[in-house]
Amino acid sequence: MGGKNEKPTFTRMKTERSKASAPHLTLFMPLLFMRSLEKKLVMRLKDFFLTMQEFFLFSVKAFMAFPKMIRYWRDVLDQATICGTDSIPIVLVSAISIGALLAIEVGNLLEDFGAKTMLGRSTALSVIRELGPLLMGLMLSARFGSRNGAELGAMQISEQIDALRAFGTDPIAKLVMPRLLAALIMFLPLTALSDFAGLQSAAYMAEHYHRIDPGIFWNAVYPRLAPKDFVVGFLKAPVFAVIITLVSCFNGFSARGGTAGVGRSTIKGIVVSSGLVLIANFYVSKIVLENM
Amino acid sequence: MIELRNVSLKYGDREILKNVSLTIKDNTIKAILGPSGVGKSTILKLMLGLIKPNSGHVIVDGTDITCMKESSLYSIRRKMGMVFQGNALFDSLTISQNLGFFLRENLKLPEAEISRKVAEQIQFAGLEGYEDQLPESLSGGMRRRVAIGRALIFKPHMILFDEPTAGLDPVSSKKILSLISSLRQHNNLGAVIVTHIIDDVFHVADSVAVLYQGEIIFDDVTEKLHEADHPFIRSILSDKILEL
Numbered sequence: 001m002g003g004k005n006e007k008p009t010f011t012r013m014k015t016e017r018s019k020a021s022a023p024h025l026t027l028f029m030p031l032l033f034m035r036s037l038e039k040k041l042v043m044r045l046k047d048f049f050l051t052m053q054e055f056f057l058f059s060v061k062a063f064m065a066f067p068k069m070i071r072y073w074r075d076v077l078d079q080a081t082i083c084g085t086d087s088i089p090i091v092l093v094s095a096i097s098i099g100a101l102l103a104i105e106v107g108n109l110l111e112d113f114g115a116k117t118m119l120g121r122s123t124a125l126s127v128i129r130e131l132g133p134l135l136m137g138l139m140l141s142a143r144f145g146s147r148n149g150a151e152l153g154a155m156q157i158s159e160q161i162d163a164l165r166a167f168g169t170d171p172i173a174k175l176v177m178p179r180l181l182a183a184l185i186m187f188l189p190l191t192a193l194s195d196f197a198g199l200q201s202a203a204y205m206a207e208h209y210h211r212i213d214p215g216i217f218w219n220a221v222y223p224r225l226a227p228k229d230f231v232v233g234f235l236k237a238p239v240f241a242v243i244i245t246l247v248s249c250f251n252g253f254s255a256r257g258g259t260a261g262v263g264r265s266t267i268k269g270i271v272v273s274s275g276l277v278l279i280a281n282f283y284v285s286k287i288v289l290e291n292m
Numbered sequence: 293m294i295e296l297r298n299v300s301l302k303y304g305d306r307e308i309l310k311n312v313s314l315t316i317k318d319n320t321i322k323a324i325l326g327p328s329g330v331g332k333s334t335i336l337k338l339m340l341g342l343i344k345p346n347s348g349h350v351i352v353d354g355t356d357i358t359c360m361k362e363s364s365l366y367s368i369r370r371k372m373g374m375v376f377q378g379n380a381l382f383d384s385l386t387i388s389q390n391l392g393f394f395l396r397e398n399l400k401l402p403e404a405e406i407s408r409k410v411a412e413q414i415q416f417a418g419l420e421g422y423e424d425q426l427p428e429s430l431s432g433g434m435r436r437r438v439a440i441g442r443a444l445i446f447k448p449h450m451i452l453f454d455e456p457t458a459g460l461d462p463v464s465s466k467k468i469l470s471l472i473s474s475l476r477q478h479n480n481l482g483a484v485i486v487t488h489i490i491d492d493v494f495h496v497a498d499s500v501a502v503l504y505q506g507e508i509i510f511d512d513v514t515e516k517l518h519e520a521d522h523p524f525i526r527s528i529l530s531d532k533i534l535e536l
Contacts, residue, residue: 158378158380158383159376159377159378159380160380160381160382160383162337162342162376162380163374163376163380163381163382165340165342165362165369166340166342166369166372166374166376167369167393167394167397167398167442167446168366168367168369168370168394168397168398169397169398170362170363170366174397
């Protein structure tokens with residue numbers, strides 16, 4: 001059994017051959033792996049830069065279509081209703097809840113230092129500079145951005161965008177420009193609304209939870225707010241409008257591969273625009289506060 | 293007249309069209325026959341300038357549209373009406389709004405004139421009573437007729453049909469084919485029909501080009517298709533429907 005006279009079976013021959021070639025393969029394995037990794041990385045980078053180039057051209061075309069706003073004024077009004085009026089409930093809910101929460105938490109913290117009267121000042125700065133516009137941006141990225149991505153993606157896969165082009169209509173002027181213009185117009189009042197609701201809910205919690213007199217609360221808010229606080233907050237609205245609209249519309253226009261493709265492009269639009277909103281929020285604050 | 297001269301097109305590494313040359317004369321019906329996914333619809337999109345070839349030229353009425361800017365292409369596209377495979381009706385618009393879309397967008401016509409033209413197309417497509425319905429509430433055959441009406445409303449010289457009978461029941465298919473035949477007789481229109489159904493070709497086309505593996509393997513009058521000796525054409529003549 002298995003002695004000297006054992007015949008060379010096919011399996012044993014294969015094992016012996018692979019043993020013989022093993023050192024050779026082991027030597028080249030890392031090299032092959034590195035090469036495949038390099039190839040994948042180059043492909044990814046190439047795709048990324050091509051997409052960036054397409055996005056840049058898409059954005060330029062969207063802005064260049066602004067002179068056609070008179071022709072598409074009805075579309076602008078429709079989109080203003082969708083991204084403005086229809087978004088009021090979600091903006092109010094998020095602003096009220098975060099304003100109230102902020103008042104409770106910051107009030108507790110200030111109480112430890114015996115500085116509860118500063119609650120109005122700290123809440124107002126947080127809401128007007130950061131949380132009001134940021135929350136509004138994130139909520140609209142989810143609501144308006146997802147709608148754009150899904151609607152335009154569905155139009156893309158059902159060839160409706162090609163049909164627009166075939167019938168002599170510029171799809172960017174008809175579909176993207178009204179959304180961009182409506183967002184630029186409506187995001188400013190929505191930011192103001194978000195700030196107002198956030199501050200009101202904070203004032204309510206200050207009075208009923210921390211027992212701070214409303215006069216003391218508002219006295220710490222109004223006299224101490226500087227113009228730069230409003231500039232920081234309100235400059236974010238148009239920046240977010242551009243980011244959310246262009247990213248979601250671009251992803252809708254790039255949808256491929258049926259209904260699953262629409263889902264993918266919508267998710268990508270929301271994730272990328274939300275991420276960019278957070279990054280832009282930081283940089284706008286940093287640049288304005290450092291320079292004013 | 294539409295001409296494709298030595299057109300080649302690649303999607304990534306995949307070669308869709310290899311040196312394709314085609315001529316579609318005015319007032320004739322030309323069919324482009326081939327199996328699914330071979331690049332037939334791509335040819336229609338090339339004719340409209342919706343996509344650009346990697347090499348070769350697309351010439352419409354003597355104008356080379358290959359390198360034309362999108363804004364310049366709109367005047368060329370108005371010479372052709374396109375009926376997309378999935379109809380591509382604007383699903384947020386009613387049937388009348390879909391039919392009048394081009395007129396409202398591109399021609400500064402009075403609203404009464406637009407309504408008159410829309411009513412004409414509604415009657416032509418046999419869709420009286422459905423004017424205010426959304427496309428989703430219509431059957432496949434009705435939607436196809438709306439798509440044809442929408443392509444016809446601005447009186448183009450040529451209509452491009454992408455699989456006009458695909459997904460329709462035999463009765464609706466027959467109606468659509470009769471409608472296509474009547475277009476040339478009554479409106480003096482030319483047409484390009486992309487299809488994978490050989491019966492459609494014999495029913496309406498004057499000439500046929502067979503696209504196989506990205507190349508044109510036959511381009512002649514429809515009657516001569518029976519004389520072709522290419523093995524693929526022999527096989528499709530025996531099987532009739534190309535499900536390859």
